[in-house]
Amino acid sequence: MFVCLRLALPTPVRRLFDYLPPQHIDNNNLIIGIRVKVPFRSRTLIGILVEIAHASTVPSTKLKTAIELLDSKPLLPKDVYRLCCWAADYYHHSLGEVLMSALPALLRKGRRPVAREMPMGSTAAGDTFRTLNIAQQAAVTTIHTAQNHFRVFLLNGVTGSGKTEVYLHAIANILNNKQQILVLVPEISLTPQVIERFRARFAIPIAALHSGLSEQERLATWLAAKSGMVSIVIGTRSAIFTPFANLGLIIVDEEHDNSFKQQDRFRYHARDLAIMRANMGRFPIVLGSATPSLESLYNVKRGRYQVLLLPDRAGEATLPRYVVLDLRSALVKQGLSRDLLDAMQVHLRQGNQVILFLNRRGFAPVLYCVQCGWVAECKRCDTNMVFHREPCKLHCHHCDARCPVPDTCMQCGYTGLQPLGLGTQRLEQTLMACFPHVPIIRVDRDNTRRKGAIQDLLKKINQQKQAILLGTQMLAKGHHFPRVTLVGIVDADSSLFSTDFRAPEQMGQLLLQVAGRAGRAERSGTVMIQTRYPDHALLKMLLHQGYQHFSTALLVEREQMGLPPYSYLAIFRAESYCEERAHHFLAAVKKLNVPHAITALGPVPALLARRKGLHCFHLLVKASHRGILQNYLKSVLPEAEKLATRRSVKWALDVDPVEM
Numbered sequence: 001m002f003v004c005l006r007l008a009l010p011t012p013v014r015r016l017f018d019y020l021p022p023q024h025i026d027n028n029n030l031i032i033g034i035r036v037k038v039p040f041r042s043r044t045l046i047g048i049l050v051e052i053a054h055a056s057t058v059p060s061t062k063l064k065t066a067i068e069l070l071d072s073k074p075l076l077p078k079d080v081y082r083l084c085c086w087a088a089d090y091y092h093h094s095l096g097e098v099l100m101s102a103l104p105a106l107l108r109k110g111r112r113p114v115a116r117e118m119p120m121g122s123t124a125a126g127d128t129f130r131t132l133n134i135a136q137q138a139a140v141t142t143i144h145t146a147q148n149h150f151r152v153f154l155l156n157g158v159t160g161s162g163k164t165e166v167y168l169h170a171i172a173n174i175l176n177n178k179q180q181i182l183v184l185v186p187e188i189s190l191t192p193q194v195i196e197r198f199r200a201r202f203a204i205p206i207a208a209l210h211s212g213l214s215e216q217e218r219l220a221t222w223l224a225a226k227s228g229m230v231s232i233v234i235g236t237r238s239a240i241f242t243p244f245a246n247l248g249l250i251i252v253d254e255e256h257d258n259s260f261k262q263q264d265r266f267r268y269h270a271r272d273l274a275i276m277r278a279n280m281g282r283f284p285i286v287l288g289s290a291t292p293s294l295e296s297l298y299n300v301k302r303g304r305y306q307v308l309l310l311p312d313r314a315g316e317a318t319l320p321r322y323v324v325l326d327l328r329s330a331l332v333k334q335g336l337s338r339d340l341l342d343a344m345q346v347h348l349r350q351g352n353q354v355i356l357f358l359n360r361r362g363f364a365p366v367l368y369c370v371q372c373g374w375v376a377e378c379k380r381c382d383t384n385m386v387f388h389r390e391p392c393k394l395h396c397h398h399c400d401a402r403c404p405v406p407d408t409c410m411q412c413g414y415t416g417l418q419p420l421g422l423g424t425q426r427l428e429q430t431l432m433a434c435f436p437h438v439p440i441i442r443v444d445r446d447n448t449r450r451k452g453a454i455q456d457l458l459k460k461i462n463q464q465k466q467a468i469l470l471g472t473q474m475l476a477k478g479h480h481f482p483r484v485t486l487v488g489i490v491d492a493d494s495s496l497f498s499t500d501f502r503a504p505e506q507m508g509q510l511l512l513q514v515a516g517r518a519g520r521a522e523r524s525g526t527v528m529i530q531t532r533y534p535d536h537a538l539l540k541m542l543l544h545q546g547y548q549h550f551s552t553a554l555l556v557e558r559e560q561m562g563l564p565p566y567s568y569l570a571i572f573r574a575e576s577y578c579e580e581r582a583h584h585f586l587a588a589v590k591k592l593n594v595p596h597a598i599t600a601l602g603p604v605p606a607l608l609a610r611r612k613g614l615h616c617f618h619l620l621v622k623a624s625h626r627g628i629l630q631n632y633l634k635s636v637l638p639e640a641e642k643l644a645t646r647r648s649v650k651w652a653l654d655v656d657p658v659e660m
């Protein structure tokens, strides 16, 4: 009988590919889920066998023959395979690319699924379980009752309220049940700290999965989780595809964090996939945050998620006090107001630490000519080059282009080029002049690239008594600085006015995350916020009434404007060196059959209209129900694919986008 292999191949094309089985193969060895090596155009590719068919739309004379079968049994367990199929369908991405992204690189390259023995670090546990307060105990008990049932919990607790302690107790219950646990964290810089804390508590094998590992280490961890040898896996976004022998709980820490959403190629949201995985596997999932996403709060409101509130800070710690500094009337020196500088003096003199938060790395965002007004711009993007010292260069933060700093103006030849605006390097220089005897530690992407760099900096910070920590949002995320009593937000305004409808939500989350670094131990904290808009309504509400009021107000606004979570969005993104091509492609997509229930907006130039020399346009589509949007996308995609090929436009679809 005629047999043809239907394969998912790692190409962007959203379809399966038919091949004849390798010659002299026993048909019993054809098993769904194994890897198969095949010729593809001028290359060879490794794909996954998805279907065995007895007919093909391709004439049998044109069918190519597969080269070899690489496995004797399926590589991915059924549940991960099912999750991948669901994700490919929901995000409308090529199944081949989705399945391959679920595999460690060595398996993608055709390596056999065996690894050298790896120490999984089941060593010195010395930490004991802390006594829980009433709210923590209630949360642990509730999670425990959901064992082996699908339920989504939103663990909503202010920073310092002891969420991690709840995780640890919940995990202990799952371990007693001989099940495994997956913990997702947003940032690679956070994993070592989290792992240390878990290893100190549990004398069992715990593994980390993140992009800082070697390919060998990743494969070893992947296999150990699959065989049940490790009990806890802690990882970033892509760890959601880890196979487990017996998974019993997923924890998503800092669930509001946007780094759970992949921003290129396969644009999935790891938190949303985690919920789907728990649903398919019938086990509980805990989403934790001090500043939950509006999506999760809305799901609590609709009764889909159960909220677990931790209202108090654990131990003696109290919530910080907020002071708003009006930059319009204040005496300002290099971006720092007199009041902030004075307060820093006081806190440092008491032997405490201060954090200054500025979400802009480099020395100055602009280099300009005082004579003619010329500004150094990136040649390939519609943006300024950022001026960096140490090393001295101009750097585009969008396309990574670098060039030496010119001595003279490129337009008029004048020699007086000036940096304009404030970046972390410039602020560091100012602080060294103002506080010559205080250690100043800068934490941003420029000085944390090296593996282990962030751990070294954190160690250095915790060894100091008085110190000034200065950094971008890297500093805001989860790190524990018990000596910090003052947090200064140097510029709160950059996020107050943005065209992205999610900007206020993100501003509030970031501000509270930074503020949460203050006064985590016995010392109470102060947060000083510099702004030119001290009367901004949302800012006032956030500071005076707290995140709950703030988020409720934002939800009301979203409902009135018909925005998510009250509607569902997808963005067609198109890029081309030719501006018209990208625009025309999206205009043509918009003309395809758009039902009444779908609103299509655009095409409009992206926020950064030109990046790496490519012109970028967006077409936004919106529906009041998920199903309507999904049906529309399904019906329109094959046509869109044809249009794009005809116009040779690079394009992508982003379902549930988090960045506009």
Ligand SMILES: [Zn+2]
Pocket (backbone or CB within 6 Å): 369, 370, 371, 372, 373, 374, 409, 410, 411, 412, 413, 414
């Ligand atoms: Zn000039």
Ligand SMILES: [Zn+2]
Pocket (backbone or CB within 6 Å): 378, 379, 380, 381, 396, 397, 398, 399, 400, 401, 612
């Ligand atoms: Zn650039």
